[in-house]
C-alpha cells in the first residue's frame with residue numbers, strides 16, 4: 339500500500355539503500371551500447387527500405403531514457419495518520435484524482451514516471467517514446483554492479499533490448515519519434531515486417547507448457563518479437579563492449595558468451611502453479627518463463643556456437659523456420 343499510494347516518497351528511501359550512483363552510470367552506459375547495436379542492425383536489415391530505415395533511426399535516436407528514479411520527486415499533499423488506514427487510503431485516492439484533474443489543458447509533463455522506483459518491472463511508452471527502468475529491476479538477477487559484463491548484458495541487456503524493440507513492434511511502430519499516432523512505414527516494408535512475424539506465431543503456437551494447453555502465438559506475438567530481437571541486440575552490444583579489450587577469461591569454467599546466455603536464462607527462472615499457468619496462457623501477452631528463454635535462444639546462432647548445439651537438437655532450430663526480424 340505504501341508503494342501504491344506514496345510510491346515516490348517510499349522510492350526516495352529505497353534508492354538510498356538499494357541504488358548507488360555507480361549503478362545508474364553503468365546502466366546508462368549499457369542503454370547507449372544497446373542503442374548503438376540496434377541502430378547498426380536497423381541499418382543492415384535486408385527487408386526494410388531506406389526510407390523507413392531513416393524514420394526508424396530518427397525514432398531510435400529520439401528515445402528518452404529514464405533510469406532508477408525521477409529527477410524531481412512528487413510531493414504528496416495529504417495527511418497520513420498512523421491509526422487511520424481506511425482514511426489514509428481515501429485521502430490517497432482523492433489526491434490522485436486531483437493530481438490527474440490538474441493536468442487537464444496543460445502541456446504533457448515529460449518528466450513524469452509511470453512506475454514507482456521500487457517496482458521490479460520496466461516499460462516502453464509509445465506516446466512518450468521512452469524506455470523506463472525503475473531502480474527495483476536494477477538488482478540481481480537482472481543487474482549486478484559487481485557481476486561481469488557478460489552476465490549483465492545477458493540479463494539486463496536482454497530486458498533493455500526487449501523494451502527498445504517495443505518501439506518498433508506491431509503496436510509501437512504505429513507511433514512516430516514524438517509519440518504521435520502516425521504511420522512512418524512504407525506499405526511494402528510494413529508487409530515485409532508482417533510476413534516475418536508469421537514464423538514467430540508458428541514457433542510459439544507449437545509450445546505446450548501444460549498437456550493439451552499451448553502458448554497462443556498471436557496473443558504473445560509482440561512480446562515474443564521483443565524477446566527474440568532484444569536478446570540478439572543485447573548480444574551484439576556485449577560484443578561491441580569488448581572492443582579493444584582482451585577476450586575475457588572463463589569464470590567458473592564458463593566463457594563470456596556462455597555467461598551471457600546463463601544471465602539471460604536466470605532472468606526468467608520461476609515457479610508457477612499449474613492453475614496459474616493455465617490462466618496466464620489464456621490472458622497474459624507474455625509467454626511463460628521457460629518459453630521466454632528457450633524461444634529466443636533456440637533461434638540464435640550465437641547461442642549454438644557458445645554451447646556447441648548440433649543440427650537436429652531441440653535448442654537449435656532449422657534455418658528455414660527461424661524468424662529473422664531485427
Ligand SMILES: [Zn+2]
Nearest residue numbers: 500504561564
Ligand atoms: Zn514487453
